Amino acid sequence: MARFPEEYDDCERILAPDGSYDAEAVAALDLTDEELRGMYGSMIQARALEERGLTLQRQGEFHFWMECRGLEASHVGPAAALSDRDWMNTEWRQYGAQIQRGRPLEDILLFWLRGYEEWAADSIAEMEPYERRMPHIVAVGTQLPQTAGLMWGRKLQGKDEVGLVSVGDGGASKGDFHAGLNFAGALELPVVFLLLNNQWAISTPVERQTAADTYADRAAGYGFEGTLVDGNDVLATYRATKRAVEAARAGEPHLLEVLTYRRGAHSSSDADDYRENVDIEAWRERDPIDRYETFLEDRGLLGPDDFESIREAAEERAREAAESALEIAETQSPEEVFDEVFANPPDYVDDQREELLDLVDRHGEAAFRW
Amino acid sequence: MAAEKLTLVEAVAEAIHDEMAEDESVVLLGEDVGRSGGVFRATEGVYDAFGPERVIDTPLSETGIAGAAIGLAASGMRPIAEIQFMGFTYAALEQLFTRAARMNARSRGQFPCRMVLRAPFGGGVRAPDLHGESMEAIFVHHPGFKVVAPSTPHDAKGLLTAAIRDPDPVMFFEPKKIYRSFREDVPEGTYETPIGEAAVRREGSDVSVFTWGASTRPTQEAAEAVAGEGIDPEVVDLRTLSPMDTGTIVESFKKTGRAVVVHEAPRTGGLAGEITALLQEEALYYQEAPIERVTGWDAVYPLYELEDFQLPNAARIEEAIRSVVEV
Ligand SMILES: Cc1ncc(C[n+]2csc(CCOP(=O)(O)OP(=O)(O)O)c2C)c(N)n1
Ligand SMILES: Cc1ncc(C[n+]2csc(CCOP(=O)(O)OP(=O)(O)O)c2C)c(N)n1
Ligand SMILES: [Mg+2]
Ligand SMILES: [Mg+2]
Numbered sequence: 001m002a003r004f005p006e007e008y009d010d011c012e013r014i015l016a017p018d019g020s021y022d023a024e025a026v027a028a029l030d031l032t033d034e035e036l037r038g039m040y041g042s043m044i045q046a047r048a049l050e051e052r053g054l055t056l057q058r059q060g061e062f063h064f065w066m067e068c069r070g071l072e073a074s075h076v077g078p079a080a081a082l083s084d085r086d087w088m089n090t091e092w093r094q095y096g097a098q099i100q101r102g103r104p105l106e107d108i109l110l111f112w113l114r115g116y117e118e119w120a121a122d123s124i125a126e127m128e129p130y131e132r133r134m135p136h137i138v139a140v141g142t143q144l145p146q147t148a149g150l151m152w153g154r155k156l157q158g159k160d161e162v163g164l165v166s167v168g169d170g171g172a173s174k175g176d177f178h179a180g181l182n183f184a185g186a187l188e189l190p191v192v193f194l195l196l197n198n199q200w201a202i203s204t205p206v207e208r209q210t211a212a213d214t215y216a217d218r219a220a221g222y223g224f225e226g227t228l229v230d231g232n233d234v235l236a237t238y239r240a241t242k243r244a245v246e247a248a249r250a251g252e253p254h255l256l257e258v259l260t261y262r263r264g265a266h267s268s269s270d271a272d273d274y275r276e277n278v279d280i281e282a283w284r285e286r287d288p289i290d291r292y293e294t295f296l297e298d299r300g301l302l303g304p305d306d307f308e309s310i311r312e313a314a315e316e317r318a319r320e321a322a323e324s325a326l327e328i329a330e331t332q333s334p335e336e337v338f339d340e341v342f343a344n345p346p347d348y349v350d351d352q353r354e355e356l357l358d359l360v361d362r363h364g365e366a367a368f369r370w
Numbered sequence: 371m372a373a374e375k376l377t378l379v380e381a382v383a384e385a386i387h388d389e390m391a392e393d394e395s396v397v398l399l400g401e402d403v404g405r406s407g408g409v410f411r412a413t414e415g416v417y418d419a420f421g422p423e424r425v426i427d428t429p430l431s432e433t434g435i436a437g438a439a440i441g442l443a444a445s446g447m448r449p450i451a452e453i454q455f456m457g458f459t460y461a462a463l464e465q466l467f468t469r470a471a472r473m474n475a476r477s478r479g480q481f482p483c484r485m486v487l488r489a490p491f492g493g494g495v496r497a498p499d500l501h502g503e504s505m506e507a508i509f510v511h512h513p514g515f516k517v518v519a520p521s522t523p524h525d526a527k528g529l530l531t532a533a534i535r536d537p538d539p540v541m542f543f544e545p546k547k548i549y550r551s552f553r554e555d556v557p558e559g560t561y562e563t564p565i566g567e568a569a570v571r572r573e574g575s576d577v578s579v580f581t582w583g584a585s586t587r588p589t590q591e592a593a594e595a596v597a598g599e600g601i602d603p604e605v606v607d608l609r610t611l612s613p614m615d616t617g618t619i620v621e622s623f624k625k626t627g628r629a630v631v632v633h634e635a636p637r638t639g640g641l642a643g644e645i646t647a648l649l650q651e652e653a654l655y656y657q658e659a660p661i662e663r664v665t666g667w668d669a670v671y672p673l674y675e676l677e678d679f680q681l682p683n684a685a686r687i688e689e690a691i692r693s694v695v696e697v
Contacts, residue, residue: 119480124446134444135477139468145434146469149441149449156397156423156447176464179434186429340475341513343482343537346566346613 001206002214002228002259005282011259013230014239017286019294021235026299029239033301039080039100039234040296041310043072043289046096048314049105050264052322053112057268061326062112066093067264070232071198073288074258076100077237078164078194081245084129087154087163089147092136094166094196103130105321106328111136113329140171144180144193151189162248164241166194170201173209184253185222192244193255197231198262203274219255231260232288235295261286334360334368376556379549381523382412382488385530386450388560390420393448396534399426400435400452409454410490410549436462436487440470443485448534456491456543457500463508470539471514483514483539486530491519492584492634493677494547502671502680504583504635509541510612510644516565517612519543521586523556525609528563536565545584568615570622574604577695578622580645581632582608585682589632592687601695611641619645620652627658628694632682637665659697662690 002008014025046068053065075090079097082088090097098108111117117135121127134150137143147165154161167177172195184191195215199206212218219226225247229240237258244254261283265272296302302310338345338353360368376384390396398416400408404427407414417425428435432453439451453459459466466487473483493502509517516538520526526544533540571586572593581589586607593603604622608614623629629649631642642663649661664682672680 116476116478117480118478121480134441134481135473137469139464142437142465142469145431145437145465146441146444148434149438149443150445151441152438153442153445153447153449157445175431175433175461176437179429179431179437182429182431183434183438187426340477340479342516343474343479343484346516348613348616 001210001212007213008230008259011228011230012236012240013233014235015233015291015295017232017291019291019298021295025239026235029235031238035080036296036299036301039076039238040292040302041314042076042079042096042100043234043292044310045099045105045314045317046072046076047289048311048318049095049099049108049321051315052318053109054268056322062268064112065268067262067267068093068095070263070283070287071196071260072096073234073237073292074196074198074231074260075166075194075237077234078241078256078258081238081241082129082162082164083245085132085159085161086245087132087147087150087161089134089143089150089163089165090194091140091143091166091168098130101130102128105317106325109322109325110328113325114332141167141174141176143167144176145183147191148180148183148187148189151191152187155190160249162190162192162245164192164194164245166196168201169195169197169199169206169209169215170204172215181218181222181253181255185224188251189253190248190251191253192241192248193253194241195255195257197257197259199260200262200266202266202270214257216255216257222253222255224253224255226255226257228257228259231258232286232291234288234292334365372558373555374558375553376523376527377550377553378520378523378526378544379410379412381527381556382530382544383414383416384556385527385534386413386416387419389531389534390416390424392560393534395446396448396450397424397426397442398450398452399428399439399442401430401454402427403452408452410546412488412490412544412549413452432458432461433465436465436470439485439487440465440473440483443483443539444473444481448484450486450488450534453487453489455497455501455503456489456505457503459487459489459505460500462487466539467512471512474538475514482537484537486533486540486542488530488542488544490546490549491543492545492547493671493681494584496674496677499671499673502673502677504633504666506543506611507635507639507641510614510641514539515612516540516610517543518565518610519545519583520609521545521548521583521607523554525563525569527556528561529565529609531560532562532565535562540565543583547584548587551587563609566610566613566615568618569607569609570604570618571607572603572605574602574626576602576626577628577630577691578604578606578619578626579630579632579687579691580606580608580619582611583634585632585634588682588684589687591684592691595684595688596691601691603691616648616652619648623649623653624656627656628697629661630664630687630690630694631661632664632687634666634681636668637663638668640665659694662694664690
């Protein structure tokens with residue numbers, strides 16, 4: 001596996017860790033000031049949401065939280081590079097990608113509180129960009145062949161849409177990785193595979209996942225291109241995804257590896273006591289938000305006062321969203337156990353629902369709570 | 371309606387053909403389903419009729435086939451996925467159990483998983499390992515699926531049509547031993563045989579014999595044999611295993627007070643236990659004798675010549691019928 005800092009520092013990038021940048025490359029991105037500020041807003045919002053989520057988890061209000069800090073650029077840039085009609089199947093840790101596509105914070109939080117998701121649109125045609133996703137998977141890797149199938153179907157329907165699907169350095173060890181990329185290659189499907197190499201799968205370091213130098217190299221085995229970029233440079237992840245999306249739209253899938261580092265614990269249930277001889281400080285110095293702030297300031301797009309007010313507003317939104325999500329989650333009732341188990345439910349569903357409700361009625365809800 | 375004499379496997383091909391003609395969103399995918407028409411010829415003629423866009427020979431990966439079918443369903447298509455033998459669904463189970471069965475619930479109805487997964491099941495064709503499995507119980511044990519196992523050409527066509535039109539993921543298991551055993555009249559044109567309804571194949575008053583798939587053949591044979599001895603068995607072909615037609619099962623048992631359950635799958639943890647529990651709960655006071663199970667042994671599926679000893683045969687079924695009637 002790529003060694004730090006040598007190979008990391010050799011990654012394709014636009015913004016260096018110190019905030020210096022390639023001005024020509026920036027100009028070629030053709031991003032408006034608004035769009036550049038928007039990606040900043042998404043990264044800040046993701047971090048603020050995480051702080052709120054972790055606090056509420058410690059207070060016992062949330063069951064669980066997957067940690068994201070330091071990973072924001074690895075998924076915000078890719079989300080920004082999609083067109084509104086494209087699809088995005090990211091995993092649960094990628095809060096910034098969801099935010100970038102406009103998903104309400106409350107909706108993101110509700111996934112952690114209820115385990116299911118809801119859509120406002122009645123049909124795919126009516127979906128907002130952020131709704132163009134399949135529900136979160138929990139068995140890592142399974143989303144890969146599913147996204148191949150999803151985009152195959154959209155292609156058969158004559159739609160000019162691309163699907164972006166993410167997987168981690170751990171999930172990429174599964175057979176689903178092979179099945180998904182192989183189907184996409186063999187059937188020429190418009191899919192971009194985003195490999196979020198954050199160098200850890202819970203306590204297992206990336207060296208234990210593979211003997212290869214990079215994940216991007218694997219693309220050759222499927223007959224398409226792969227690239228490796230600095231996952232802490234939001235402009236680089238944006239540019240690389242944009243290119244990949246164009247290729248996919250033309251019928252060639254792409255494997256994009258974004259190299260980053262999971263600074264936080266795996267999740268709120270992780271003691272994070274297994275990392276020896278790891279220089280987390282070195283990664284903090286390569287923080288994606290710090291370098292982007294330096295860039296924005298240098299371009300005169302935002303200044304220190306703006307940073308502060310944007311952060312405060314993001315914290316406030318996170319607080320409000322959490323409050324409202326908790327309120328909504330409280331309204332869950334026992335009959336929901338059976339909701340949508342089937343689209344066309346057999347009779348036994350009603351029978352068992354009645355059985356449960358009758359029990360709750362006779363014993364009281366408290367008898368069931370633990 | 372005009373009818374033609376078809377075998378079960380021909381009826382499967384006809385159902386696929388007719389639904390693809392009716393509904394443009396139906397696509398067929400799997401290993402060798404296209405040009406070759408499938409290893410059992412269950413998709414014969416479909417490729418010629420609908421071409422390579424809608425009939426796709428996929429790479430050899432059951433994970434990929436199941437995963438892609440789930441994605442196709444999410445996109446608004448109606449995929450029919452073929453797994454060459456039920457034993458190769460082992461490689462697809464994660465996709466099916468962690469996703470297909472629960473996508474409707476986890477998306478609160480936004481993404482129903484409208485797909486049919488077809489696989490030939492059961493033994494009796496003298497094929498190598500993994501070609502004789504009867505794993506239906508593990509699918510029945512996962513809420514979210516519908517599980518269907520027809521035993522006649524007429525039902526194969528009608529149930530497959532219903533399965534393709536059903537908004538839930540339907541696991542459609544075809545009894546390969548009797549794919550070509552007999553022909554019967556199958557109506558031309560499309561029709562549905564409702565999912566969730568058992569069929570009484572022989573009415574009787576002394577004992578209820580519950581079965582499905584290829585076991586319906588030796589069961590019917592056994593029923594006729596004991597009828598000659600003055601025993602009058604009722605034979606109930608479940609046809610759908612999930613949701614099970616508990617009404618018909620319980621009614622039949624209330625009439626006869628005695629039951630034998632026949633299936634190829636191993637005994638322990640099999641559906642015969644489930645059916646027995648159902649009868650205990652719903653009709654204990656009607657029971658006249660212990661319920662007997664005639665099943666495959668709890669053995670690693672024995673191959674080739676040894677298969678003869680694994681599959682329930684008429685002799686075993688007759689003996690079980692006699693023993694519950696004699697009590
Ligand atoms: C199939 C499967 N096995 C195990 C798990 C438990 N698990 C959850 S996350 C995780 C590590 C995933 O690592 P990676 O793919 O690198 O993603 P990251 O957590 O770094 O975002 C594991 C083992 C799971 N969710 N799914
Ligand atoms: C997992 C699995 N799926 C399906 C089959 C059925 N099957 C047996 S051989 C075969 C084709 C294998 O092709 P290949 O790997 O190229 O080997 P070859 O037959 O050419 O030697 C298939 C689909 C199987 N044995 N295993
Ligand atoms: Mg990882
Ligand atoms: Mg070969």
